[in-house]
Amino acid sequence: MTTYPGMPAAPKKSVLPTIAIACLVIGVLVTGFFVYRIVVTVPGTPQPIEAGMVHLEKEGLTIYASVPVLTPACEAQDASGNDVPLKGPTGSETITINDDTWYVVARSTQPVPAGDYSISCTDDETSATYAAGPKSSVVAFVLSILGAVFSFLIFVGLGATLLTVGAVRKRRGNRPTNTFPGPPGAPSNYSQQPPTTPQQSNTFPAPPPYNPGPNPDRPQDR
Structure with a gap:
């Protein structure tokens, strides 16, 4: 350019x-x-274990109770009859789904794959309902x-x-600026004044000195 x-x-x-x-x-x-x-960590509704068999669609196993209870004796086995090691929660953990509150009572020590599991819990002190679902973490969800x-x-x-x-x-x-160069020593954005017309002088040249000519009436001019 x-x-x-x-x-x-x-x-x-x-x-x-x-x-x-x-x-x-x-x-x-x-x-x-x-x-x-x-979407992945949102807690899902746990499945009741009265039938003895639950199907997990995600990895991990968590057992819930409908009311706060002491750690019950729960057992879990996979579809092949192998025992699934369980452990109690480190603190009080609850989830609320559709206005129903569930209390965590046990979960698998290691993430187990999705599939069918046989779960049973022994509780002679309360009438709590037990359910199971995939491993969920409220902390991860929040x-x-x-x-x-x-x-x-x-x-x-x-x-x-x-x-x-x-x-x-x-x-x-993009604002326009005055980029015309000015005379040396003058600011770049000075405003040019229109030329002024010189004033005409009304004075006239002085007349020559008076010199009278010869006069026949004067004796010195005869």
């Missing part, structure tokens, strides 16, 4: 829009990952929700902010 004296240089292309688009893409990807984790919310706010908010800043800078850069 040919430039002439007094013309402004071509503005440099800003990198803010590129960074903003990258933030938006990353935000969508990270948020999508946490949404997937929400963290997935928080991760989705904060990743959306951080990355999408940052991308929107950078786009706004880039648009404002571009608008300011």
Whole structure:
């Protein structure tokens, strides 16, 4: 591109829009990952074990009680008749699904594959209903929700902010400026004044000195 004296240089292309688009893409990807984790970790309704056999569609095994109970004697076996080692919860864990609260009483020590399992619990002190479901973690579910919310706010908010800043800078850069060079020592944006018409002088040249001619009436002029 040919430039002439007094013309402004071509503005440099800003990198803010590129960074903003990258933030938006990353935000969508990270948020999508946490949404997937929400779907995976959402607790499902446990299945009653009165029939003795339950089918798990996800890995892991967790046994629940409908009321708070002491750790009951529960046993679990897979479809091949192998015992599944169980352990009690480290603290009080509950899930609420469809207004029904279930209390965790045991879970498998290792994640077991999905399939059919035979489960039985012995409880002579309460009339609690026992049920089983895949391994679930309320902490993982809550963290997935928080991760989705904060990743959306951080990355999408940052991308929107950078786009706004880039648009404002571009608008300011497109404003016209006075680029005509001025005389040396004069400011570049001075205003030219229209030429003034010189005033005409009303004075006339002085008359020559008076010199009277010869007068016949005067004796010296005869």
